[in-house]
Every structure is written in structure tokens, then in C-alpha cells.
Amino acid sequence: MDCNSIFRKYSRYVLIIFNFLFVLTGVIILSVGATVKAYYHEYNRFLDDKYIYASDLLIVIGVIIFIISFFGCCGALKENACMTLTFSTLLIVIFVLEVMVGIGGLVLKHKTDELIENALNETMKEYTNNTEVNELWDNVQRNFNCCGIHNYTDWEKPSSPTHKLIPISCCTFDAGSTGNVSCTDASSGLHHRGCLDAFSDYIEGHATSIESVGITLAVIQLLGIVLSCYLSRQIKSDYETV
Template sequence: MDCNSILRKYSRYLLIVFNFLFVLTGVVILSVGASVKAYYNEYNTFLDDKYIYASDLLIIIGVIIFIIAFFGCCGALKENACMTQTFSTMLIVIFILELIVGIGGLVLRHQTDEMIDKALTSTLQRYNTPNNTEITKLWDTVQENFDCCGVKKYTDWENVTSTHGQLPLTCCNFPPGSFGNATCSGTSQGIHKEGCLEVFSDYIEGHATTVESVGLTFAIIQLLGIILSCYLAKQIRSDYETV
């Protein structure tokens, strides 16, 4: 039995196995997309909408994969050339979408430092001012979560009019129970001396890297499914023509 005959005999079983793995990739992609979206949503005021769109696209791809897997399994089990060809076409669409996500994640990762610097700098003067409650709360969240203060250094707050040169309480770590009566200054023992730009950018870049890696890695994996499904569709048509 030559190599072509072996591939012809087992290609549909390989495609069924691939579909099982394909569904698992859908679960991973959907989970990663939902997780990254949740992380980004917490700081969405400081982020460009493109970060949210990238995670949304991952979620959409994960959902579509479950639908596509149905055509792949049915086409392989019933040896239906039309369904198998439909599966191949949909895989190509998914392949393109994952490439877009991967490349988008790469671009966003390289733009993160500049975007975060601009967002933090432009909102610093709006801290604790009327009608800017969300920005005030977000600054406090970032400084608490990342143990940082100001954009590049805690002294950035000295020129902020609304705080009268004082540091926000979230710039310092306080012993339990003392937060309400405490004050934070450059000489406080628990002050966060590191600026938020570097640590916050690293956090956002890390998730952009995850989006990039998932998009590009699974795009490569889809190539195997495209090859298998196209080959199986060709063999099914060949069998019918022979008969």
C-alpha cells in the first residue's frame, strides 16, 4: 500500500481528531479573549478602544470555531464533499482572522508605552476634580494595584492643582486600620516611589503579547486543518468520479 493510499484511508479519521483539537483551541481562544477583555475593562478609560476590540475578536473567533467544527465532523463522518469544502473555507476565514488578531496584538504591544504615557499625563490634572470621579477612582486603582505613584515619579503630583501639591493616599501603603487618618507625603515610609507608567505599561503589554501569541500560534495550527480538509474533499470527489 503506497503512501497516497494510506493518507486516503486515514485522512477522515485525522480530520475527526483535528476537529476535537479544534474545539479545544476554540475553548482556549474564547477563554483568553474573555480574560483579557476583563483585565482591560478594569482600566478601559486609560486604554485605546483597539485593545478592547482585539479581545472581542478573540471571543468571536472562539464562538465561530464551535460552529465550524460541526461542519468538519459531519463532513468527515458522512464523507460529504460539500460540507468538508465548507469546513475548509471557514477554516481559511478563521486563519485570516487569527492572523489579524496576532498582528494587531503585535502592533498594540509596540504602541503601549506611548499610549499609556499620553493617557496618564493627560488625566493627571483631572484627578479629584468635579465630573471626573471615574478618572479619580481609576488613578487610585492603578496606584493601589501596582504600588506606583504619579506618571514617572511621585513628584509628578506636586504640580497638580486639584491636590494642592499633596500626594493621594493611594500613593502610600498604610498599616491596617490607619488609612482613614493617615497622610501621604514624599517622606512617608510606605510611599510608592516608582511611577505608574512603566509597571502599568508592562501589565498592558503582557496581555497584548498574550493576544498576539494566541492569534499567531493558532493560525499556524489551522493550516493543518485546512490541508487535511482540502485533501479529504478532493479524495471524496475522486471516489465519486471513480464510481
């Protein structure tokens, strides 16, 4: 047995092992995509559609990975050049998609403040006449302990839809508080941090997850591309020799 045959034999087993790892990366990608989408969906009125599309793309990539792993395993086990080549081609497509997701996550992370500030400005105008927006603002202010866009004074401006009154959700009250409570700039539980900073940090964290998963796993795919291309070429070469 010559060196090429020996190397081909072991590269086949390495490719099979890689496919099991490949399935695991699919699970990771699918999980991250679904998790990020769930977090983003809750605040979709404050987010640009690009954030939702990025998480959707991760989910699609995760599903595709499960499908193409079949070609890789079968091609390596049966030493089928056509299936192995198909696997290589699909891996390249996945590699490109993952790089796109990684770059998209990076771009979104750097544009988060701008996109969210625009959304906050627009939705704040609807606070008193749109129930969905009202609940969303209140949830964000309670969940992130923030108030207004930059700080609580945004609600006190003459143009404020609340007529200079600070929403109750801008304050944290003691558990024993009863009666008609109100939130003012003198309240001890007033949230002083603006929601732009607090919410942007939250969204940027998930955009970083998209970026990291996309780029890191794309690098891992390179190994599979190299192995599958080499194995396919060796199988084809052996058939031509025979």
C-alpha cells in the first residue's frame, strides 16, 4: 500500500469524525440563532429587520448543516467521489454564508446605537396612543432599569407624549409600596440610566454572539473543505488508475 492510499484511508476516517463535529456545530448554530431570535423578537419594534434576518440565517444554516452532513458521511464511508465532491461544494456554500453572518453581525454591532436611537425616538411619540408601544417601553424600562432615551429628562421635555410626566416604569418601588405611587425626578427608585445605553449593550451582546459564531465556525469549516476535496480527488484518481 503506497503513501497516498494510506493517507487517503486515514483522511476518510478524519472526515467521518469531522462530520460528527460538523453536526455539533449545526446544533450550536441552530441554538444560537433560535435563542437570539427569541430575544430579538420580544423587542422587534425597537430593532431593524436586519437583526431578525441575521438570526434567521443562522437557523437556516444550522438546518442545512444537518442535511449536508449526510453527503459527507456517505461519501467518506462508501468512498463515493461524487457525494464527497457534493459535500465539499455545499461546505463552501455554508462557509460563505457563515462569513456573511459574521460580517453582518460585526456591522450591526457597530450600527446598533444609531439604529436603536432612531427606533426609540419614533416609538416614544406613540407611547400614549399605542398599547403595544406603551407595553414595550414599560417592559424595557423595567427590565433594563433605564428611563427615557438618554435619561429621564426625555419624558419631561415639552414635546414629550406624557405631558412632562415620568412613566411609573421608570422607577423601582419598594415591595411594600401601596396606594397611588408616582415616579418623579425626586423618587429614590428613579432609573437614571438612559435606555439607549442599556438596551444597546444588550443588543450588541447578541450581535457579538452572531458575529463570533459565524466567523469561528466558518474557520472550522475550512478543515472539512480541505479534507473532503482531497478525499474526492484521491478517490477519483484511484478510479481513473484502475
